[in-house]
Amino acid sequence: MVLSLVSLCAREVVSDHSSSPGWLRWVPGELYRPLLEAAFTSRRPLAVGELVQRWPERTLRVGGRRKRGQTAPNRLCIQALLLAVVRGLSDQRCALQVLELCGLQGDEGGMGDPMGGWSLTVALCTMVVQARAGAQRAQRREGERERKRFSALERERDVKRERGQWKRGKEPNLDEASTDNKELESERVGLCGIVGEEELIKGVRRRMEIERKRESAVTGSGGSRKETEEKDIHNEVxxxxxxxxxxxxxxxxxxxxxxxxxxxxxxxxRYLRVEEISVSSIRTLLDLLPHQGLLGIDVRYSSLGVAGLAELLPLLSTFPALSSLRLHYCNLDFRRDQSGQEEALRDLSLGLAKLKELRRLSLTALRLPGQLRVLLSSLPQPLEILELPYLSLSPADLAYLSCSHHVSTLQQLELSENRLDEITLPSIRRLLSQASSSLQHLSLSGCGLTDGLLGLLLPSLGGCSGLKSLALALNPLSMAGLMNLVRMAVRMPSLRHLLYPNPLEDYQPGLPDLPSSAQLLDWPLDEATEINMTSSQLNRVLIDSGRSDLFLTCDLLNYDKDLMD
Known part of the structure; x- marks a missing residue:
């Protein structure tokens, strides 16, 4: 990556924090963005904090989709950012009104110590609560200053009034006071008692009236001070x-x-991900979220059941922009013989029909064989992303999918860990033919594809003109079958990423004739075999075809099609 002159200069400027008081006051607003990017890249949390606290623009966006090889921002830099946002609330130089942190989170324990999604969420919640507490303290301090100022003015007026009354009265004779001190003292006490009582009553009434007017002007409706503070804080987002x-x-x-x-x-x-919480807790969160901003919800490892999901779907339909619904390991098992399952499945279908803007549906390990038509046919709009791994799809499910109203618009299809055979292969070929012009990402990992099955499927795969990534890991292919796959891949001009399986020859002896994906995942590779030989043979095919833009990998754990660009 070639850095611009501005980026190089920005890195040099933020590298020395001791000089920041000298240049911060003179930096024009248009240079804050490259300086902040340089501070994140160089991991300079102090510079991040000072720049954000003085942010000159209305909007600040940090995060978003990262390019391949680009790491997430450092944890300390993110913490400095959040602290600076709170400090900037009382800094008149800060013009920030909208803070965009969508996509900021990284993988916990990744390179550069990024902040994961859970840690970032907790930090954001702490920031919100601290900002409210700070606003309440500032409001109380301001109220206390107002009361002290009012009391000081009242005391000053009382002193001036008493001095004016003393000057209007008759001054005492010192000789008479010395000869008849007791009589004068008694008269003065009596006079002060009469006048002082009247003035005291007037003063108290006047102060009560002024205070009542002041409270009425502040509250607008005579509300309590606590209610007034709540209204002020709420109205001043x-x-x-x-x-x-x-x-x-x-x-x-x-x-x-x-x-x-x-x-x-x-x-x-924007996107809500929940794990291991109940249906009622999910409902509570959804009730608290603004209805206009939520684009997607991801529910994982929560025992929803078919009835629980059917209960949530009507609430999800109240979010007009919701375009993504992902359910992973949520205990939706239709194979269990339980009363009310058929009715709950109908409710589930009706609930999905209300999601007017849904474009992505991910269902992982839900065990609903034979029910794909009931689910997908109720969706009003065709899907663009459909992920169905570990779903135990039946031949009827795949046959429906190949001719459904979704197939011609699919851009991403995930069918991993669904067993394919001679019976289901015609449906898959028809599906690929129908989706050939739109499909960009396809995953058939762990589907039991042998050399023979893959050979029958290769012509359909080669016809997908827009395919950018193809995942075929954990399929029992020999070296000959793998070479046929790569030779087909290099003839696909749009393909940029191929996740291929280790050939059976690279494993230690003892594998079954048709090993499952779990066996291929757990079985050790043969150290005596020159595994790099496989990679070199495949790369030789790339070199001979002139395809330097096609990336081949067998690294299943680090494969990420989203970072391909």
């Missing part, structure tokens, strides 16, 4: 914070408090 939230049982209460907190920071959610 200074910064809207938009982020992706990751909520589990440990952070649920903290997120609930932050979403229901009224203060200078308003937390909004």
């Amino acid at each position: 200074l910064v809207h914070v938009r982020a992706d939230l990751f909520v589990n049982a440990r952070s649920w209460e903290r997120v609930r408090v932050a979403l229901s907190t009224l203060g200078p920071l308003k937390l909004q959610c």
